[in-house]
Amino acid sequence: RKEVEQDPGPFNVPEGATVAFNCTYSNSASQSFFWYRQDCRKEPKLLMSVYSSGNEDGRFTAQLNRASQYISLLIRDSKLSDSATYLCVVGYSSASKIIFGSGTRLSIRP
C-alpha cells in the first residue's frame, strides 16, 4: 500500500464549479500535511499547509482528520488558472522528509 494515496483523476469541471480532492495516508506518526500544486513541467509549489482545525485561504479550504488519516482540499468558484496537478504531501518531523502522493489532475474548462 502506498504511504500517501490520491485519486489520480483527471477531474474535468466547468469554470465556477466546486471541486474536492481526497487523500489518505498510512503512517499514523505523520506530523505535517500539505497540499502542493504542480503545473506541467514545473516544480511543485506550496498551496497550503493543513492543520487539524482546518484552514481556509480564499477559495481553498483544507481539512485534516487524524483519526481517519484523511486529508481533503476543496476549491470553490474554480478558475481556468486552477488547472494543474494537486499533490497531497505528508511529513515526518523526525526524519525531516516528506512523502508525495501521486497527484490529482484537475482541468477547468471554460
Next chain:
Amino acid sequence: GAVVSQHPSWVICKSGTSVKIECRSLDFQATTMFWYRQFPKQSLMLMATSNEGSKATYEQGVEKDKFLINHASLTLSTLTVTSAHPEDSSFYICSADRDSDYNEQFFGPGTRLTVL
C-alpha cells in the same frame, strides 16, 4: 524569501557521461536538502536526503555510487549522475528545508536531463 535555484535547467548528454546538477538556497541556510526524481506522469520520488557536512541518506533502490551527492555548504548541494544512461533521463528537482520542525520544503525549478 525562501528561494531555491537549480542549475542547469536542462541538459542533454551522451550515454556514459557524467552530469552535475547544483542546488542553491539563495536567501536562507539549509541544513538539509532533498533530491527528487520525477518521470513523466508520475509523482516526485525522493532519491536522497543531503545533510551539510555529512554523507547523504539514500532511499531504497537508489544507487549511491551512481548518484553522488555533495552538500559542501549550508547553501549548496550537488547531485552528480555518473555514467548516465537513457533510463536516467528524467526531471530532477531539489528542495531545501528551511524549518526542520515543520517539514516545509522549498523547491528548485528542476533540471530536465535527457541522455541520448
